[in-house]
Amino acid sequence: MNTAIRVRDLRRTFGTVVAVDGVDLDVIDGEFLTLLGPSGSGKTTVLRMIAGFERPDAGTIELDGVDVTSAPPYARDVNTVFQDYALFPHMSVLENIEYGLRVKKVPKAERRARAMEALEGVRLADLGDRAPSQLSGGQRQRVALARALVNRPKVLLLDEPLGALDLKLREQMQVELKAIQRDVGITFVFVTHDQDEALTMSDRIAVFNEGRIVQLGTPAEIYEFPASEFVAGFVGTSNLLRDETARAVLGNAGTWSIRPEKIRISAAGTPASSGERAVAGTVREVIYVGMSTRMVIDLAPGGTLVAVEQNSGRHADERLSMRGEHVTLLWNTEHEYSVN
Template sequence: MVVMSPNQAPATMETEPKPRAGAPAIRLSGLRKEFGPVVAVRGIDVEIAEGEFFSMLGPSGSGKTTVLRMIAGFDLPTSGTVELGGRDVTRLAPFERDVNTVFQDYALFPHMNVQQNVEYGLRVKRVPRAERKRRATEALRTVRLEDFAARKPSQLSGGQRQRVALARALVNRPRVLLLDEPLGALDLKLRQAMQTELKQIQRDVGITFIFVTHDQDEALTMSDRIAVFNDGRIEQTGTPNEVYEHPASAFVAGFVGTSNLLSGRGAEAVIGHSGTYSIRPEKIHLDPDLSSAAEPGEVSATGTVTATHYAGATIRYVVSLDAGGQLSAVRQNSDRAPELADGRVRLVWRQEHNFRIPDDKEHTDA
């Protein structure tokens, strides 16, 4: 991961304004960014609290990285403001902001050992040698690499190099740490392990983390809150549970996790109401006994299995409903799983797991 240190400024530069007591770590107001005729960010309003792990989640081109770059000062907004600790920093240079940014590429200095890489930003700031060493050792201890201080980057694994880059950012003691898809270059196993480590590091150091990702699992696993981006806008902001269980739009329902959307005649026949409804696949129970009656508080629909997807620990079934529409259901791969030899099944779920998706007008008004 490339670490862009905003503290790598000439030693004569003034320090950034002190934050206001009680102000959010970051406040974005009416933030908009245009690149010629292309509108990348379309009016972002959000507050991020001190010490929060806040994720910006969305597909490529949704505007999340552009927002991160405007917070860092690498890009200037076309309109709107960026506040850090209650102070307007919209027009300040990156090195005048109390933030550090960690990118996906490592870009550690190959001729320096780990200790020297971590100390580099402090050297640029002309921090005395003894203080540099003490702070770098403390940062390496935070990421559990104090025993690797004398190694060169080429002697480290990918996960270890990632943690060195993180230590190099943390050693400057920023008010906010910005992370732009920092786990994207790691393999699946290591990425999952680093998710746990990164969240623990954030809790240990207690500073605000803003994490950009297109990986829903990363966002759900680590975040205190998530902002879901789409087409330069925030579709929904909330806790992982709120965003997953109560999506504010069809886009959020489809992008965060896997969701069934039931609408039109299918919704009226099965649920008894018009509109579009989200039902998560893991909430649906598969019953091969078509004659069973739904219990009070349950919703029931019959259909035919049209596809089966084996994923090791789970199996996903795609079912075409007799009433119209299609639902998928997930079950654990266990010895007690129902037999579905003839492809005919009854799907059963609780009524409270029907979540109505606001239509476009309702979502815009909200």
């Protein structure tokens, strides 16, 4: 396992705002790594420093074993897909894709062939002569991707590239991006604030908060075993029991997380089977979200939990009428996860 990018103690402040506050990160060759965090958490700044658009105040960035901390963007073997795509409006789609090769003085015939190949790779072979302004958002996104990939960079950096697309297209592009990454075998570093996107596409996720990486792991690790209250709340639904309520419900103080899909809702008084915990509660809110129904339940001992159930069994209307009903919540005690 080679390290494509090695970042050590990276720091950057803008005026009085500390954007990046000591980040260490190793990106493994060929992986799809997502930098996930709320806006202002420093993830984009880290990406921009790797690309070379921002200079760090302190720390080092190594690319493939070479220190590039003070190298300008054009001397780094990385390419970026920008949030606004940043296609050049005065060039055709094909000219946009060729730009990097033209700058590097690749002979014209080879340049054309590689650009066409890249365009076919994103399934836009017929649109090479169009101007970027004549393309839809999804098509521009693909052109931006082809323009970056045609240079065969060591690492591809993606700065919230799906943010401007509508939900359907975004989900489609998530699958497609992942497939492209598997095909070309290039290391992807992907920035997003969308937890679903991060969980769907990544090999590993680095969760950012306040300029630091607060957890680094596979999607399942991040989701099932959040390292802190922040991660538990940011990835997935915040379903926490704290201090007094935790003691009342679970018999243990501290902060505990129980993922909503682990909780079963049963008729009031259902006894717990072995290894399970049963807690009485009252349904406060029922939210129908198509595929599933989300219920907010006030627990009798105190505290509130959200439970999600697939809409496979009972009729949705029946669920919606459950507001105010007394129920019993059941879950396996091994899904009680301490996030202290």
